Amino acid sequence: MPHILIVEDETIIRSALRRLLERNQYEVSEAGSVQEAQERFSIPGFDLIVSDLRLPGAPGIELIKLAQGTPVLIMTSYASLRSAVDSMKMGAVDYIAKPFDHDEMLQAVARILRDHQQAQNAPSTPSTLPRGSADKAPENGNGEIGIIGSCAAMQEMYSKIRKVAPTDSNVLIQGESGTGKELVARALHNLSRRAKAPLISVNCAAIPETLIESELFGHEKGAFTGASAGRAGLVEAADGGTLFLDEIGELPLEAQARLLRVLQEGEIRRVGSVQSQKVDVRLIAATHRDLKSLAKVGQFREDLYYRLHVIALKLPPLRERGSDVLEIARAFLARQCQRQGRNDLSFAADAEQAIRHYSWPGNVRELENAIERAVILCEGKSISAELLGIDIELDDLEDDFAGLPAQQAGNGHEPSEPTEDLSLEDYFQHFVLEHQDHMTETELARKLGISRKCLWERRQRLGIPRRKSSGATAD
Template identity: 55%
Template sequence: PVLLKQRSFTSIQLASTRAEGFSQVEYEAISLIIPQIALALDNLLACEEIDARRRLKTVELAIVSAFRNGRDLTEIAPVVAAAIHQVLPLDLLTLYQVGRVLGTAQDDTSVYRQGPEFLPLRLRDVVDLSDENTRQQWQAALTDLEALMQQPTLNVGEAGRAARAHNLVAQRYGERLGGLQSSMYMPILLNGRPWAALVVASKVAYAYTEKDLRLLQDLSRPLSLALENLLAFERIKTLSEQLEQEKIYLTEELKTSHNFEEIIGTGPVMQALFKNIALVAPTDYTVLVTGETGTGKELVARAIHNVSKRVRRLMIKVNCAALPPQLIESELFGHEKGSFTGATDKRLGKFELAQGSTIFLDEIGELPLELQAKLLRVLQEKEIERLGGRGPIVVDVRIIAATNRDLQQEVAAGRFRADLYYRLNVFPLVVPPLRERPEDIVPLALHFLPRIGKKLGKPLTGIATDSVQQLQHYAWPGNIREMEHVLERAAILSYSPTLALPETLGPSLAARAAPVENGAVRPLHESMREAILAALAQAGNRVRGSGGAAEILDIKPTTLEARMKKLGLSVAR
């Protein structure tokens, strides 16, 4: 006998062909080398144990890494099987009911070995469950297996063969893989309860031992921990997605029920406008936005774009009144190098920049007649041509146009093409002036207040009562833009968090509508001169562009420049 450490022993058996056998001296010699043999065996067993622990830790780390890096069970299962195959012979691995734990549609995930790789094994490749009778038998067989999977189970030899003979699930998997003869079941515990199971199987009759069952039990612990972590991550992910969806839903609800983007409107007129925006936005139809200066036509255009399917691309804005007539065509359609004096490089026009998106043509009524024909071609043919270009360029652009003019009158006066008007006027939207929506005056003022306060670095908390009354009774000929400028001026001059208007606003709406006394009538050129000077002062001496004097006076920039020249007025530089 050879006594080893850890209460174990082995023995050495020697045999001889001699009739007399071994002598006493030979027995004594063997006895002298037994301790050295025992020491060598103890060292060998210790090395094997260390190596076994190392391999076990490697497998455990591989399992944890598989659950951490895998996107779903179909990615995780092959990695887990390959890791366990390093310490146990495998031909099949099944993660039973792990999908149910994770809340996925895929309840069980199986993989089988083909050469050095583990490949997914789908349930429909094992059994046809289209037949109701087969489906019921399969479910009954799974129910029988669940009882066995509640505890570590070893199936080898005759006992394993008998167990497989009475279970449809084991039979079908064995038939599919060419005969499985050994298997082990190991429950996966979550919070101390068996929620799922790890199933391994081999084609070898006595592939597993009780020692292998203990090894599988050791591997089930990091598997349970990894599954718990994955389950916690999935719950956090689900909650995060739910919160994000709720945020999107609430945001869309606010946009739909109350405003679009920064458009403030609670009255029936604005709610009707919001409804029409929601109806036309998902389509690709051309929209014509009309309304007085400063009513927020650009905001309406942006709202349409932001609710449309083109929202991922930037909306391109062109102010037709801010561009000199000789540059508008190049700005809209682009030009080739050398197409005119100063064209040193090729340039893409705004329509090409808006490819796949929306182009907003502000102040479309200011577009010269010769360019109106080219815009009409874009609407009809969906193509443009650069200045100096060699051929047409197909564009996919949605057009939203805006104007403060009555285009029907412009058509009647010969300043706007009738065919272009009808092409633009597919879905008209009218933005009401501020005087027709008095219920929005105070909400608009309170909307501007924090923005102005942030810009100036002043904590503006409210508006004085008498100032609120003035805001409500003022006619607002410049509409929302004028209101913002009034509040900005008041904020600059304010020393208190409560905003107060520094001076009385102009005459009320009723006063503006009152008839003029006979003695107050003055020559037309004097009234015109004062009106132009007042508009220039309000516009910061700008004739053209958004908020320019021409826009305030509701006339074309070229007309205003002609009248200024006639009256001897010039813009201060």
């Protein structure tokens, strides 16, 4: 079991983080300062150190030297983000901005522990991709790319990622919100020659317009009110690595002009400075908006659009990924079961059918939230469609009924006549009439692999009235 040290002076944050990690099978120790950590523990003996940047006494970055090779994950408020980036240059393995959600922290911890273990096991780590690593992917397209799904559209995406990653070309990732654009950006970085350098992720929509230029390009002392000292920007912090600009369509036009200079000349100029400095940055941008249309109406620079559009990767929405949705759902269920300490849960037939047929307008993010809610609310061992909390109409069920043996749909009662030659609609009618006297509507729907709403709609269409008898309990 990996042993993690938390160094955080805020008791509430430290306790909450400890509970989160312990629920996910990590052994956890804690301290309120670097001095306390030194006095109580042998710091190099941990598998990972998670530390706040600002601590009473010595700052969190002091742990980098004390750790003697143990990875250090720095936590910081957004206001101190550039300081966290500086800490990465000093040897921190990564940083995470407060406030962070649970999944974000768990993913970071799991990734760092995995990478550290791989680095320890490997005699040497080549600076470039191993020969042949881009030739063959695991069957599910995951492996080194780290994305779940094996549909044709995603297989094509994996192929493009492997071709594009080793280059320094700019990449524009397009896709609806929640489709996993940042996962693609991380895969491109991890498979590139820049993998050991920082990947700096910036959500352009999350930074106030008045601060965006200073955040990206830095500023000199006195450049504006409150600029008491010169500071490096996030583009400069990504020097030698990768800069990921999420929601780049929200970038103000003036900042777009500065970014264009970075792409054309490979240099930046801090706000308030007259001098330029060279930077070596690979740019990956992402958006859910149509940048070409924005360029036509003057809301996005056309020259910047063509600079970004060297390589375009379009992520398909979840509704177009076929059976991937169930594969992803099962992975989320396993993760949530581990988090909630529920190892006995599975999807009922109606839940799997709802997951397959729902359009998921919020994509992977919506699916994950629905499953988390269902795991929390589930009182039995099977998650029903109702627990997912989605609004769905299931009218076309041929694929789900086809090939379903009568004995699987029944409840231990043999049908009074053969069903092998029945049509789909005949089979539905036959099954409902055969079993509705001793089964509730919920049981009927579950055995047929459909929702109660769909059962009612099919009753209406086929003219099968709902009967209540003493043998069936109303529900």
